[in-house]
Amino acid sequence: MTTEIQPFQIAIPQPDLDDLHARLTNARWAASVPGAGWERGVPVDYLKELAEYWRSGFDWRAQEKALNAYPQFVTEIDGQRIHFLHIRSARPDAKPLLITHGFPSSVAEFMTLIEPLVAPESDEDQAFHVIAPSLPGYGFSTPLAAQGWTLSRTARAWIELMRRLGYDRYGVHGGDVGSGVAGLVAGYAADHVTGVHVTTDPQTAANVATFLPGLADRLDATDPVDALALERMNAFRKEGSGYLAIQNSRPQTIGYGLVDSPILQLAWIAEKFELWTDLPIDRDQLLTTVSLFWFTGAGASAAHTLYDQFHSSDWGAPSPVPHGYAVFGADATVRKLVPAEQDAHWSEFERGQHFPAMECPDVLAADLRDFFGPLS
Structure with a gap:
């Protein structure tokens, strides 16, 4: 690799596709127990049907072509290979916008938002x-x-990327892990960032809040809204945090399975798409993200970055730039769990949840325009 920016095209070798199909054909399936549903993990009938479509119906080459329709590049920053899409608008008044995906996701999340x-x-x-x-x-x-x-190191890499691209003033946006990165970019490069816009939903807000020291102590269990927030936080600790617990503590161990078994990688991501959305996501777009994880071995390496962040104390500093929040599947708990400045841009949408760029891209695009349009 080199610090120069080089054009890039996705070209997965055919033997890698053949190997995936062979592994799916020869998969060993865990037996289920009678009456088991999503509360025990991904139901076997659901996953078998999805895996069969991945093997015999999903057209990776068509998705590869669709991704390659967007200009892509690679460069080396801080010793790390960085891949990115860079799509310039034909409009003379267009503003630069840096957008960052989260977990378990990829740049394919933005295919219908761009x-x-x-x-x-x-x-x-x-x-x-x-x-x-x-x-x-x-x-x-x-x-x-x-x-x-960590998020902090990634934010500094994004600042360097924008410098190399020649952008002196730009907006930043992110969801999930990307929201943390976006906030840190704004904190470290406030002189260059026009504003920072993030998305969240009630369950994600509750999940994040469980890791913030002292937040639960500030909630009043006798207040109906606080009680609901506490209920969600407790449910996440008890039932929903297993995927993070293993990645935050033993990323190498789970990594062996994620890079060796397409069934595990499929289940690992499909479960979150099912549980963290309330609007339909195109099955091909889901499998495009799963395929990107599979072909690049990202299941293991993404787990290592989650481990690094969990063991880090570097969360940056508050940023003075304008902030925007878009809450999907909104209810009153998010206001209690997401600290926001009184003058911040705050939008609430009834539908959509963890992946609004895939669930309702037009709604998210409109909110991004509303927020960044007046900023300079």
């Missing part, structure tokens, strides 16, 4: 030049070259 941002239907709507990097350890920002790729 067009509304780059080429909005109305000339009155703000347009953007979109820069969408793959997080270190995800997609083609692999393999990991070193330990220690």
